[in-house]
Amino acid sequence: xxxxxxxxxxxxxxxxxxxxxxxxxxxxxxxxxxxxxxxxxxxxxxxxxxxxxxxxxxxxxxxxxxxxxxxxxxxxxxxxxxxxxxxxxxxxxxxxxxxxxxxxxxxxxxxxxxxxxxxxxxxxxxxxxxxxxxxxxxxxxxxxxxxxxxxxxxxxxxxxxxxxxxxxxxxxxxxxxxxxxxxxxxxxxxxxxxxxxxxxxxxxxxxxxxxxxxxxxxxxxxxxxxxxxxxxxxxxxxxxxxxxxxxxxxxxxxxxxxxxxxxxxxxxxxxxxxxxxxxxxxxxxxxxxxxxxxxxxxxxxxxxxxxxxxxxxxxxxxxxxxxxxxxxxxxxxxxxxxxxxxxxxxxxxxxxxxxxxxxxxxxxxxxxxxxxxxxxxxxxxxxxxxxxxxxxxxxxxxxxxxxxxxxxxxxxxxxxxxxxxxxxxxxxxxxxxxxxxxxxxxxxxxxxxxxxxxxxxxxxxxxxxxxxxxxxxxxxxxx
Amino acid sequence: xxxxxxxxxxxxxxxxxxxxxxxxxxxxxxxxxxxxxxxxxxxxxxxxxxxxxxxxxxxxxxxxxxxxxxxxxxxxxxxxxxxxxxxxxxxxxxxxxxxxxxxxxxxxxxxxxxxxxxxxxxxxxxxxxxxxxxxxxxxxxxxxxxxxxxxxxxxxxxxxxxxxxxxxxxxxxxxxxxxxxxxxxxxxxxxxxxxxxxxxxxxxxxxxxxxxxxxxxxxxxxxxxxxxxxxxxxxxxxxxxxxxxxxxxxxxxxxxxxxxxxxxxxxxxxxxxxxxxxxxxxxxxxxxxxxxxxxxxxxxxxxxxxxxxxxxxxxxxxxxxxxxxxxxxxxxxxxxxxxxxxxxxxxxxxxxxxxxxxxxxxxxxxxxxxxxxxxxxxxxxxxxxxxxxxxxxxxxxxxxxxxxxxxxxxxxxxxxxxxxxxxxxxxxxxxxxxxxxxxxxxxxxxxxxxxxxxxxxxxxxxxxxxxxxxxxxxxxxxx
Numbered sequence: 001x002x003x004x005x006x007x008x009x010x011x012x013x014x015x016x017x018x019x020x021x022x023x024x025x026x027x028x029x030x031x032x033x034x035x036x037x038x039x040x041x042x043x044x045x046x047x048x049x050x051x052x053x054x055x056x057x058x059x060x061x062x063x064x065x066x067x068x069x070x071x072x073x074x075x076x077x078x079x080x081x082x083x084x085x086x087x088x089x090x091x092x093x094x095x096x097x098x099x100x101x102x103x104x105x106x107x108x109x110x111x112x113x114x115x116x117x118x119x120x121x122x123x124x125x126x127x128x129x130x131x132x133x134x135x136x137x138x139x140x141x142x143x144x145x146x147x148x149x150x151x152x153x154x155x156x157x158x159x160x161x162x163x164x165x166x167x168x169x170x171x172x173x174x175x176x177x178x179x180x181x182x183x184x185x186x187x188x189x190x191x192x193x194x195x196x197x198x199x200x201x202x203x204x205x206x207x208x209x210x211x212x213x214x215x216x217x218x219x220x221x222x223x224x225x226x227x228x229x230x231x232x233x234x235x236x237x238x239x240x241x242x243x244x245x246x247x248x249x250x251x252x253x254x255x256x257x258x259x260x261x262x263x264x265x266x267x268x269x270x271x272x273x274x275x276x277x278x279x280x281x282x283x284x285x286x287x288x289x290x291x292x293x294x295x296x297x298x299x300x301x302x303x304x305x306x307x308x309x310x311x312x313x314x315x316x317x318x319x320x321x322x323x324x325x326x327x328x329x330x331x332x333x334x335x336x337x338x339x340x341x342x343x344x345x346x347x348x349x350x351x352x353x354x355x356x357x358x359x360x361x362x363x364x365x366x367x368x369x370x371x372x373x374x375x376x377x378x379x380x381x382x383x384x385x386x387x388x389x390x391x392x393x394x395x396x397x398x399x400x401x402x403x404x405x406x407x408x409x410x411x412x413x414x415x416x417x418x419x420x421x422x423x424x425x426x427x428x429x430x431x432x433x434x435x436x437x438x439x440x441x442x443x444x445x446x447x448x449x450x451x452x453x454x455x456x457x458x459x460x461x462x463x464x465x466x467x468x469x470x471x472x473x474x475x476x477x478x479x
Numbered sequence: 480x481x482x483x484x485x486x487x488x489x490x491x492x493x494x495x496x497x498x499x500x501x502x503x504x505x506x507x508x509x510x511x512x513x514x515x516x517x518x519x520x521x522x523x524x525x526x527x528x529x530x531x532x533x534x535x536x537x538x539x540x541x542x543x544x545x546x547x548x549x550x551x552x553x554x555x556x557x558x559x560x561x562x563x564x565x566x567x568x569x570x571x572x573x574x575x576x577x578x579x580x581x582x583x584x585x586x587x588x589x590x591x592x593x594x595x596x597x598x599x600x601x602x603x604x605x606x607x608x609x610x611x612x613x614x615x616x617x618x619x620x621x622x623x624x625x626x627x628x629x630x631x632x633x634x635x636x637x638x639x640x641x642x643x644x645x646x647x648x649x650x651x652x653x654x655x656x657x658x659x660x661x662x663x664x665x666x667x668x669x670x671x672x673x674x675x676x677x678x679x680x681x682x683x684x685x686x687x688x689x690x691x692x693x694x695x696x697x698x699x700x701x702x703x704x705x706x707x708x709x710x711x712x713x714x715x716x717x718x719x720x721x722x723x724x725x726x727x728x729x730x731x732x733x734x735x736x737x738x739x740x741x742x743x744x745x746x747x748x749x750x751x752x753x754x755x756x757x758x759x760x761x762x763x764x765x766x767x768x769x770x771x772x773x774x775x776x777x778x779x780x781x782x783x784x785x786x787x788x789x790x791x792x793x794x795x796x797x798x799x800x801x802x803x804x805x806x807x808x809x810x811x812x813x814x815x816x817x818x819x820x821x822x823x824x825x826x827x828x829x830x831x832x833x834x835x836x837x838x839x840x841x842x843x844x845x846x847x848x849x850x851x852x853x854x855x856x857x858x859x860x861x862x863x864x865x866x867x868x869x870x871x872x873x874x875x876x877x878x879x880x881x882x883x884x885x886x887x888x889x890x891x892x893x894x895x896x897x898x899x900x901x902x903x904x905x906x907x908x909x910x911x912x913x914x915x916x917x918x919x920x921x922x923x924x925x926x927x928x929x930x931x932x933x934x935x936x937x938x939x940x941x942x943x944x945x946x947x948x949x950x951x952x953x954x955x956x957x958x
Contacts, residue, residue, distance in 0.1 A: 019507060020756070033602060033606065035551075035552055035598065035601060035602070036556055036559060036601060037552045037554050037555070037693050039588065040552035040553075040554060041552070041597075042549065042550070042551055042552070043549060043550040043619070045547035045548065045549055048548050049547070050551055051550075052548065058627060061887075068525050068527075069524065069527050069528070069531065070521060070522060070523055070524055071521070071522040071523070071527055071640065072514075072521055073514055073516045073519035073520070073638055074553075074591075074622060075516050075519060075575075075638070076516070076520075077515055077516060080515060092581075092613035093581050094581050095580075095581065096554075096577045096579070096580050096589075097578065097579040097580075098575045098576060098578075098591065099576065099578045099579050100576040100578065101574075101575050101576075101637075102571075102572050102573050102574065102626045103572060106779065110516065111577075112553075112577065112591070119514065119521075122514060122515060123512060123514070123521050126512055127512065134823055138524070142622075143550075143553060143621075145553070147580035149580045158580075159552055159553055166605060168877075194758075200942035223681065294535070304809055312681070347819070350746055358883050378910070381582075
């Protein structure tokens, strides 16, 4: 296939240049393409199919926990955005403004939603009167816009796809419970379906969402030792309700303010999957979200019966898995590289000798392990392989995180560890003072990532000031 | 439940005021809520669930015909929108312009996509080099913005949800075939799943999409005799390819222009469903897209065992249907009205006497027909009822269309029919001259809706000028 323009070129190795390795993968695996709209991208079929699989699983988890999907407008009038003080301060500097409709200047400019708390609040004020109207458990799958200066595909772009959950409850307790529930839904999804271990915790005051009482987050560690915030869940108290005058009549017939939450994950998760599981041959996808779980590759396909057998297997396996048959006239070697680049979890090879033995060869992408299996129980064998891929990916990612997690009692220890072993998570005690948080970052380069729910007592004193410590914090450099 | 604020009020009857009847339904059935963003709405859970069901069916049909989903940016730089002359002339007057990002004025203003041909073209130019790269069969599910002056929920709003298919092919023949294929997919979906008969045809020159060689459309007739364009499919020839310099090397190694299509349906289909099937008790939903297909209502629910039985039936039926149990303490009468308003196709009543007889009562929404059925074969009985609802809705809609379709040979006949029988479709011959098309509208009030693929020879002469006729046209007043 010398005239086929698309050859599988080698990509930059991650040891040589991790950032270049990443962008090579998003391009070569055909996940995205750049556009003339700065900071915005085309999500191509293979990339979008990963997102669709994530959506399907998460949407099922949201519905199973009682949530309903809705759709709010994409525009927010300036006056509506301005209603909650902290919120507008956080978002106004990075929104895109619509000032003209057709040939006319608008009376009031509209921002393209950077997030939709204000729209949901306006809606709640219209539809909530009594305790009977609570709770409302809403979600929407949309795109939002934040006018970032520097952008990277999936990790930080001016427009990105996400879901935003928005709920409103009679009591603070219920709302806090919801905030925690949804963080756990995200964590379970990341660990089980994306095979990506995460730390569950709370953000420090300086790092919480604009307008929130508290922000919970899950943090993952990438291959290069940098942290990535993979999902957030916010508890708002009644701050938004007061700003938007949302009140309900309680059972005692008294007007009171309800309590709110919001929570979201984005296409950033695709970036997280790449940087958690990918290797120097390309993408490695966890089976739950892989667009193709099994690629069927005929060997010596010109030999009699091979293609027929390959098609028969494709049709048979399509009942249980997401399967693709590549019967193009590209060489097997080219195909091996292509589907390694695309991170397909299991490759099935079928050739004349396999047919004689009523068997085929299964190769798992992440460790290139080859197994000859009988065609009789093929579905079971593949299901086991897919599970083994998920488990193998999870264990490797967890081992990477453990290897790169440094328990430190002093600032010097932090610096030493990072210099000696490279970037990673630092576990260290903190007094709770923002000045110390800033100083840790200034001196060692790592910022607070989260206050984990699973606390450990590393020492009694703050890693920075030496005063009594209040909590253990995960620190790191972040995407 | 006197203290329950939400009572089922009567709605305006459609005979009294069809427009008011329509907006009463969208509000009372809780499909939408207005917002402070003029011309934009909140699609509430019940309305959004209808759209999700439409999406699921259509997405399956698109994938079965080889299409892949992608996601383009929501912004189009002015210079990109300007590349195809007819296209920009059609859309520029009705786009929303983003002029500022954060606190800075943009170097080039961006419009919020009114449709995405220009973005797809830019992408094609990047990824298509050889005949091996063709065809590309893409679709995306997004929202678009058109700055309309007057708006109505679902029918015409400044932002609406839709899917836009975009395909590119080696030859004109293939592209035309695709254009027709997708129109047929839409027509099949409308007729089978929405129980809404449609006319398949071609738009006249004056009515085609900005930049298209030809536009195909399906036209449905609403309860009030007005026509509604329910879906369109456009053949672009190589006009966009020339404007965007998209070329490919063919098998003879010659650079040539490919041929394109686009096609779309929108949340307008929800409006079409309301105005095709709704009645004076509210919404009537075709089972394929109804969020609740069966509502289980316990009768005398305080009596022993009734609620348990109702729950058992709900759990059992949930395996086969979309089911809701309403075990609230609202009265059965209130519940009957509520689920009639919401258009639930089948109501299942279960009370003490039914339990004694091992039976229940099924009531179909569209004709209020009651049947007592045994609990033994309940699934079969309900499946038959749902099919009967779909068939009954389709037949009623078809009968309405036939009753309101007037075969006319002269302009006077058109006027007489409309005055005597009310609005409807007019079938009349046309010479093909745009002056006649304009004059028919000026004199009789009906515009050309489409040139149907199923042609009939009503007379030999144009209904307007009396010169030889070239084709039969459907005329009507349109939403």
